[in-house]
Amino acid sequence: MAGQNLFDTEGITSYYFLLSALLVYLVPATYYKLKPAYSYAKPKNSGQAFIKVCLRKVNYIKAREGSLRTLLYFASLLLLCLTTWKIYKYDTSVAGEDFLFNPYDILGLEMGASTREVKNAYRKLSKLYHPDVHGGDNTTETIFFKIVQAYKALTDEKARENWEKYGHPDGPQAAVSFYAVPQWLVEQENRYIVLGVYFLLFMVLLPFIAASKWWEAGKYISSHKVLRHSVVAFYTYARENMPISELIETLSASLEFASMISLKALEQKSIELIEKSFPQPPDSLKINAAYCRTVRVLLYAYFYRIDLDNIKGLVNPEKLKELQMKIVAKSSDLILHGMLPTLGFGKCYVESTLNCIKLHQMLLQGVHETASPLLMLPHIRKEMLDDRAPPTIAAFVFMSPAEKKSWLNNKNNPLLTSTQFEETCTLSEGMPALLINLKLGLYDNDKVYAESTVSLIVELQRVTTKEHAEIQSRKSSLSPEGCAGAESYVEDRPYKRTKHFGHLSPPVHCPRFPLQKNEGWWALLLKAKDKKLLLPPKRIENLVASTEVLFAFKAPRRPQLHQVEVWIISDSYVMSPQRQSFSYEVVSKKKAPKEAVEEDTEEEKASSSEESALESDSD
Template identity: 30%
Template sequence: MAGQQFQYDDSGNTFFYFLTSFVGLIVIPATYYLWPRDQNAEQIRLKNIRKVYGRCMWYRLRLLKPQPNIIPTVKKIVLLAGWALFLFLTYKVSKTDREYQEYNPYEVLNLDPGATVAEIKKQYRLLSLKYHPDKGGDEVMFMRIAKAYAALTDEESRKNWEEFGNPDGPQATSFGIALPAWIVDQKNSILVLLVYGLAFMVILPVVVGSWWYRSIRYSGDQILIRTTQIYTYFVYKTRNMDMKRLIMVLAGASEFDPQYNKDATSRPTDNILIPQLIREIGSINLKKNEPPLTCPYSLKARVLLLSHLARMKIPETLEEDQQFMLKKCPALLQEMVNVICQLILMARSREEREFRAPTLASLENCMKLSQMAVQGLQQFKCNFTRR
């Protein structure tokens, strides 16, 4: 019985097949999940709103221009480099000679199996004249023709080919492995194990775990689940929310909390500047202790929104925070609308008397606040459009 042997890639040609597949499995999903989304989408949406609700909001839309961010650029560079490597490996694979393809001398000479010796010699002479190097032919093809002719004209070689499929007789079963030989070298075994352990036991679990942790924190509209829970609690608690109460609940979103959103900022100077703005604005209802509505981050967001509606001049150190807060407001107000609508539908589908649905006035005030935030105007000065 013939033995078995494993052939590793000493030349490095077939390793490109393995490497191309490996890079493709990384680059293609990474492009789908990590390619930066259109940064101008929010700006286009706001421009469409401006066309509907009038020109007056353009005064404040200038504050909503996206701030320069280097992270999307770095992601694009890394992904493009990965695709460049993938295309290069694909090109190398397409140019790699197939050294391990099945050898058939009849196919090389363009003959049918069982051809006579006379037919073999005649075909050999024709192909030799065509591919002879001295006559401008292909030297590699000529060598293959000569090898096939020798295999079919020698009686023993031809018999071995017909019985064993190999001119040299029975051979050991060979398995090709598209890995370089140095990977299985005993000298490099510890290094290879360390690399595999680091990749599959450390890096891969960390990447998957980080992605899963981030994904479960957000809803389908990319709003923090904690924010939705906060809105649901206070909307159910206060069935009829006036504009002041609505602004308080809006500012309680976890998107403004540095603990839950790394883009939110909290500076030591806020302890001085925010109280100054509170004195200029007037009463903002600080008596009730309702966390998180009375937390520092929520209080800061509320003051910045009220100063925006009053078109007050704020210190330069707070302008960036105000722009961040204003960019979040449309999506957060839409989430609040969704919460109110869901609670109303739940109340209609239940028969329990103790389940209280929010009033339609709360829904209307929420929609009004969205227009107020975009136009930068207070309630009685805002241009509301009814359809």
């Protein structure tokens, strides 16, 4: 029996549809609402190091979610409660019982009641709910109508049999489905309003949104909303050996900042006051746009870690700090998806590409290019970096606990508590480092022929700085026991190729950067002689434990021993690139001897003559 599609005159089906749609949105939204706003990449035994130094960052991320999203969430919760209440009220009402017609329940009888019992119950209920008794009450009329239906269904033998077998007095029914449309939408008096809304929605608003999206997509070069005009500016100002100061000035020329900055005259004077507080005045501007100076001053104030609240005479410092955070957050996208592709892919400038990556390191960690990498650690301040300070974090990890305490707790530095000292040491030991292994992916008898395609596989394994320091200390030991120990340590942690489907690298410890970032690494392949890029740099975003990077390039024409270098550098932490050289020998492809060719041709002739003889015999 064919089904029927009907309009729900009661309008209750639309509430069920709305309830389902709200649950589809609210279930994942509640999960992410209860989930912590910021996740931390904790090394082993990290304690609370990451959590305590990132409280300000967590608050910024929570505030950045915006009141609009929160308002939408709570409005959906309220609508869910109202919809549930409406459905419950309808299901418990008289109209809701129509969907479950049970004549025995209506008459207050048990299954299998006799005809006499049915008639007695009908007479009793008719006296109670007859419309003449209650003066035409609508509710009473509805109840009385159902009593009459139940009486007819149980006194007619055929109807009673149909209900007991099929659940309906008229026998098996066709499947009925209702359109989930609100009742007011199908009412006759609202037809012109509905048509007008449909026209505005599908003929005006929807085409306008599609055209706007297409127009907006044409302005940007990537999904990170980097303007094409900004990329053109990067390409125009790009050159080899660009220093970081020049890269900052080029970055400040991005048109994204022009719409972001709208400062008054008094606030422009505040920019001058901030610039005067720099330890070293920046170079003179070559790009004279009005907003470029503001961007550059706020970026340098971020790098120098200047607290704007401590500068006297500033007008509206809270607005300047908010603008500074917006500029810093946008600068990361502009560097990764605008400047680096231009310098590394378009121009293939090695030194400029490395400086651009270093600029991104500075941006995430909030340090100046001349500052010590130790400032990435918690509880370390500029005044603590005296002559006894180690130059790098790896050197700090190499120090014994007694040497660390003697440096951190001397008379020139404020004393650190045991908890602060433990957090500093734990975080320094948990900083990432890499173990690099290079090998060739060969398919032709382990030989690299001239002008053939060379596949260089870079195997990367992520370890902590402490583990890397132990490996280096064992390898640098001159005793045979030390070398054996280093080899056994490496064998205990073999390279394992792991597949990560959609997994990103661990989050970066960057409490000063306003957003959450995941670790990023760049792999550069260079010629060993002239230090020129053989291929564009590759960014690694899925280095959780280990991964592979494949470089495929054309082998040189000259058969001899060639050497390349692979540089791996982080764009998240202030550290120098790890370099490893690789040598491979290019050989010329030898031609086959003439005698072998002649033998092959004679064998082919003999085989062809035998085949022709067999064909003639068969004929």
